[in-house]
Amino acid sequence: MKESDFKHIPVMAKETIEFLAVKPDGIYIDTTLGGxxxxxxxxxxxxxxxxxxxxxxxxxxxxxxxxxxxxxxKKTIFVHDNFKNLELILSELNVDKVNGILLDLGVSSYQLDNPERGFSFKEDADAILDMRMDQKQKLSAYEVINNYSEEELRQIFFELGEEKFSRQIAREIMKRRREKAIKTVNDLIGVIKSATPPGYRFSHRHHFASKIFRAIRIEVNHELEALREVLPQAVHRLNRGGRLVVISFHSLEDRIVKHFFREKKNEGVVDILTKKLLIPTMEEIALNPRAESAKLRAIEKII
Ligand SMILES: C[S@@+](CC[C@H](N)C(=O)[O-])C[C@H]1O[C@@H](n2cnc3c(N)ncnc32)[C@H](O)[C@@H]1O
Structure with missing residues (x-):
C-alpha cells in the first residue's frame, strides 16, 4: 500500500469542529491524527x-x-506517541494549557484496509495476525491468539467483542494451536467458522468474524486502558473554556467517556455540551458506512 492510499473520511467532522469552537489563535490537540x-x-x-x-x-x-x-x-507539531502520555508530550513541548482536544478513537480506514497490518478480516487475507497500531510494540494479535489461556481468550471475546460463541471459539483456538500455530487472518477465520454453527455466518449484517477481530484489536492495543489514562490528563490540560470532544465506536468506550464526563461535571470542573450523545446522520452513514457506530460527546472546562 502506498502513502497516497492513506484515505480516511473524518467522522462527524462538522459536529466536531462546532463543538471544538476553534479560536484562530488557540492551541489544539488532535490526539488521533490518523489520515x-x-x-x-x-x-x-x-x-x-x-x-x-x-x-x-x-x-x-x-x-x-x-x-x-x-x-x-508552520502551525503543526507532529508527535509519534501514545496519547496516554499526553502530559509528558505537552511538558516536553513546553505547552501548558490548550483550547481544545480531540479524541477520535479506534482505527483508521488505512489501517483497516492495509492487509499487511492484519486488522482486516477479509477472507482473502493471508496476512500474519498483527493488529498493532504502534509497530514498535511487542504484543501482537499473533501473541494473543497463540499464547493467552483459554479463559483469557474467552473473557476478551465475551467482554470486548460481546461474542455469544466466546467459549466455543476459545476452545477451538486451544485445540487448533496444539496442532500448529494460528498464524494468518485466514487461519483465525477458519477457526471461528469451525466453532460456530453455519447459520451464524449469515445471520449478521456485519462479517461473522468482526466481533472477534475487534476484541483482539482492543486487547492488543490496550485501547480501553489508554482511554482511561488520557481523559483526566486531557481535562487537566484544558484552559478555562477549553473543549474536549470524544468520538467513540464501541459501547465500552462510550461508557468510560460518559462516566468520566459525569464525574467531572459533579466535581464542578466541566459542563457537558452534549446532553444526549450525538450520532451521525443517515446521510453521513450512507456516504461513509464506517461512521455507523460513532458516538460523539463533548465537554467544556469551566474552572
Ligand atoms: C479513527 S482514526 C483517526 C482519524 C482522523 N481523525 C482523521 O480524520 O483522519 C484513529 C487513529 O488514532 C490512532 N490511535 C488510536 N489509539 C491511539 C493512542 N492510544 N495513542 C495515539 N494514537 C492512537 C490510530 O493509530 C489511528 O490512526
Whole structure:
C-alpha cells in the first residue's frame, strides 16, 4: 500500500469542529491524527499564531499526515506517541494549557484496509495476525491468539467483542494451536467458522468474524486502558473554556467517556455540551458506512 492510499473520511467532522469552537489563535490537540482529516479542518480555522499538535501512535499515520498537511507545517507539531502520555508530550513541548482536544478513537480506514497490518478480516487475507497500531510494540494479535489461556481468550471475546460463541471459539483456538500455530487472518477465520454453527455466518449484517477481530484489536492495543489514562490528563490540560470532544465506536468506550464526563461535571470542573450523545446522520452513514457506530460527546472546562 502506498502513502497516497492513506484515505480516511473524518467522522462527524462538522459536529466536531462546532463543538471544538476553534479560536484562530488557540492551541489544539488532535490526539488521533490518523489520515489528518479532522486535523485539516482545525488547521484551516487557525491563524499563523494558532497551533495544532497532532499525535498518533502509528508511525505510518504520522508520516502520511505530515505529507497531507505539509502546507500547514508552520502551525503543526507532529508527535509519534501514545496519547496516554499526553502530559509528558505537552511538558516536553513546553505547552501548558490548550483550547481544545480531540479524541477520535479506534482505527483508521488505512489501517483497516492495509492487509499487511492484519486488522482486516477479509477472507482473502493471508496476512500474519498483527493488529498493532504502534509497530514498535511487542504484543501482537499473533501473541494473543497463540499464547493467552483459554479463559483469557474467552473473557476478551465475551467482554470486548460481546461474542455469544466466546467459549466455543476459545476452545477451538486451544485445540487448533496444539496442532500448529494460528498464524494468518485466514487461519483465525477458519477457526471461528469451525466453532460456530453455519447459520451464524449469515445471520449478521456485519462479517461473522468482526466481533472477534475487534476484541483482539482492543486487547492488543490496550485501547480501553489508554482511554482511561488520557481523559483526566486531557481535562487537566484544558484552559478555562477549553473543549474536549470524544468520538467513540464501541459501547465500552462510550461508557468510560460518559462516566468520566459525569464525574467531572459533579466535581464542578466541566459542563457537558452534549446532553444526549450525538450520532451521525443517515446521510453521513450512507456516504461513509464506517461512521455507523460513532458516538460523539463533548465537554467544556469551566474552572
Ligand atoms: C479513527 S482514526 C483517526 C482519524 C482522523 N481523525 C482523521 O480524520 O483522519 C484513529 C487513529 O488514532 C490512532 N490511535 C488510536 N489509539 C491511539 C493512542 N492510544 N495513542 C495515539 N494514537 C492512537 C490510530 O493509530 C489511528 O490512526
Amino acid at each position: 489528518g482529516g479532522h486535523a485539516e479542518k482545525i488547521l484551516v480555522k487557525l491563524s499563523d499564531k494558532g497551533k495544532l499538535i497532532g499525535i498518533d501512535q502509528d508511525g505510518e499515520a504520522v508520516i502520511a499526515a505530515k505529507k497531507k498537511l505539509a502546507k500547514y507545517q
